[in-house]
Amino acid sequence: MSMQIRTSELPVHERFDFWSSTVSEMFVPLRTDPADCEAFDGYMRGSELGSLKVAEVSATPHLVRRTDALIARSDPGHYKLGVQLTGRCVLTQDGREAPLSPGDLTIYDTTRPYTLAFDGSYRQLVLMFPRRLLCLPEDAVAGVTATRFSGRRGLGALLSAFLVQLAQHLDELGDPAGQRLGDNIIDLLVTLLAERTDVAAGTTEARRRALLVRVRAYIESHLDDPDLTPDAIAAAHYVSIRHLYNLFHAEGTTVAMWIRGRRLEHCRRDLRDPLQVGRSVTAIAARRGFVDAARFSRLFKAAYGTSPREYRAGNL
Helix, strand or coil: CEEEEEHHHCCHHHHHHHHHHHHHHHCCCCEEEECCHHHCCEEEEEEEECCEEEEEEEECCEEEEECHHHHHHCCCCEEEEEEEEECCEEEEECCEEEEECCCCEEEEECCCCEEEEECCCEEEEEEEEEHHHCCCCHHHHHCCCCCCECCCCHHHHHHHHHHHHHHHCHHHCCCCHHHHHHHHHHHHHHHHHHHHHHHHCCCHHHHHHHHHHHHHHHHHHCCCCCCCCHHHHHHHCCCCHHHHHHHHHCCCCCHHHHHHHHHHHHHHHHHCCHHHCCCCHHHHHHHCCCCCHHHHHHHHHHHHCCCHHHHHHHHC
């Protein structure tokens, strides 16, 4: 799906109301207030990359608010990632402020109030996706909302450059490449957030959460390794196997259940990927560590309500 709107094509007195309603429909219900209603102008184009909704937004100065009342009206449970392309923005959420300059990024949560202030004309890339797509503890992500990720150094620079290029080619993206691209963006974002969570760790609880983030990121990057075991994971992070088990027990799961769940999710991605159409279901399962095809089929159906072959047939 792709969309494009230009308020300049409308009568002046209709522009801002149209903009306000369209932004709320595109993302989540929002309150918008222009600096000058008569002089307002805005442009937006968007697309979908699988479960990832992407839009390039540009407009004259205005204020955007996500309030408790609007959350009560509609709360889909999404994260939003903002990448400043031109101009300036200040995001406020959870008692923190993130001032963004061109290239900078920040993440925020639609389930809690936030404010976006644009004091001049700007362009921004906004990505919105279900919170479940981040394989990170929600309270860990909550600790880094409305913090600025520099687009000029480290992993922030890598992700920023990638997303700036995405903005330039937004109209060219579609299935199947769009689906794969969306998955890659989420993977890069998880890596960036895991690094920031680790840096932010201070208290004993924060250090525990940071360790969990690092362990989950490690698992994510080693899912294809047949030797991915609790012993190997514990050794890689210099903790005891008991400490590792306790870490996951506190989350209501086990190391084995987490690994299995992530492997199933990657198999699900592969099964809907047209570039994997020449690979059999058995081969896809084996690539992700499931050597018993019958067991994989049972686990997949228990997780997604359909067999791997039925899922593939309905999504290609």
